[in-house]
Amino acid sequence: MVDARVSPDDRGLMPLAETRALVAAVVVFEKGEIEGSNVVGNDHAWAALLSLADAEEFRAAALRVRWNFHVRGHDNLAAIEREQERSLGGQARAA
DSSP, X not given: OTTTTOOOOTTSSSOHHHHHHHHHHOSEEOOOOOTTSSOOHHHHHHHHHHTSSSHHHHHHHHHHSEEOXXXXXXXXXXXXXXXXXXXXXXXXXXX
């Protein structure tokens, strides 16, 4: 949320109404530019995806989007950290 310069709600995430509107508008996950800042378009899209209500909503949105660019960071585990096992449909297991 910090990278995307989001004003968080009481969950510490992007407000849900804003989240759903932004996610609905995302067709392609790409870098994009946000004028006058170091934030790029994919930072906002990623923050919105992570802010969805639950893992099922995240998974449905992530599968709908065409991914033309990566999320910030080489080892970004935010989706797993956010939803733990549920983000992978119960397939992830702690070592």
